[in-house]
Amino acid sequence: MGAQLCSQADAKVPPETLRFHPEAKGAQVHLDTQRSTACRCATFHDGIVFSQRPVQPGERVALRVVGHQGGWYGGLRVGFTRLDPAHVSAPSLPPFLCPDLEQQSPTWAAMLPNGCALAGDVVCFWVNRRGWLWAQVNAGPRLLLRKGVRMGAPLWAVMDVYGTTKAIELLDPATSALPTAAPWALWEDTRLSEPDATAGEECIICLHRAANTCLVPCGHMHFCSYCAWRVFVEVAKCPVCRWEIEAVVPAPGPPAMKTGEGLPAWVADWA
Structure with a gap:
């Protein structure tokens, strides 16, 4: 009997459901009573919010975009920070997560591609043990947002309800029904926002949008993001x-055809 009790005590306790921290939030943020929904009341900034507890490496932070507002460029930012929100004074928070909070503290964040997280879309983001920040919209492909997150200390999730993203709702991946298919509208919106190319920098598939995207691990960079994502999905x-x-x-610098030993160092590191 005693051994059974010890075994039960040693069993892994499920982590507390993620909620927004009640105090550490931007000046324009309003939280619901459950602290699961954060809404930006006005303007396009001052929308920083934190998780109420640290997030483990590999643990998915899942949220749904529940409010979208046109008229702005750019939207949701996500990432991780070593700042304990319990020790953060709300008035001291800067208006922007990127780059302001990153420059002021050990924080690593990135913006999701413009137009890829609209009302109703579910976004999951996480950091792996190598310090790479990943995201996924609905059931679409994984997006490598950035590298260099410093591991070895507690990390809290941090989000910026910015620009076109008006409100977000935290979800419990264990109990919420997450999407099983990626809406094609995601790629259509990407196509509409793609810049036209200058002579000599065209995507080799569509021949008119700018080649600004790199395929990993081969390193070929002669594709616009719309065509690259479509090839990836199909x-x-x-x-x-x-x-x-x-x-x-995203491709670093001007497009270039690189394979084998010519891979850029950052692509070789990924592979």
């Missing part, structure tokens, strides 16, 4: 070398 193989695509990331 066939997951590079049109140039036929390597399997593992991620689609």
Whole structure:
């Protein structure tokens, strides 16, 4: 009997459901009574919010965009911070997560691609043990948002209800019904926001949008983000070398064809 009680005590306790911290929040943020929904009341900034507890490496932070507002450029920002929100004075929070809070504290965050998280969409984000910040919209492909998150200390989730994102609701991945299919509208919105290319920098698929995206791990960068994502979703193989695509990331600098030993260092590190 005693051994059974010890075994039960040693069993892993499920983590507390994520909620927004009640005090550490931007000047324009209003929380509901359950602290699961955060709404930005006015303007396009001052929408920073934190989780009430640290998040473990690999643990998914799931949220639904429940409010969208046109007229702004850019939307939801997500990331992680070593700032304990219990020790954060709300009036001291800057208006922006990126880059203000990142510059003022050990915080690592990124903006989701413009137009990819609209009202009703579910966003999951997490950091792995290598310090890479990932996100996923609905059941779409994983997005590598950034590297360099410093591990080895507690990390709280931090979000910025910014710009076109008006309100978000935290979800419990264990109990919420998350989407099983990615709406094609995600890629259509990406296409509409793509810039036209200057001569010599065209996407080799559509021939008119700017080549601004890199396929990982092969490193080919002659694609606009719309065409790159569509190839990733439909066939997951590079049109140039036929390597399997593992991620689609923004291309650093001007487009260039690179394979094998010519891979940029940051792509080689990913592989």
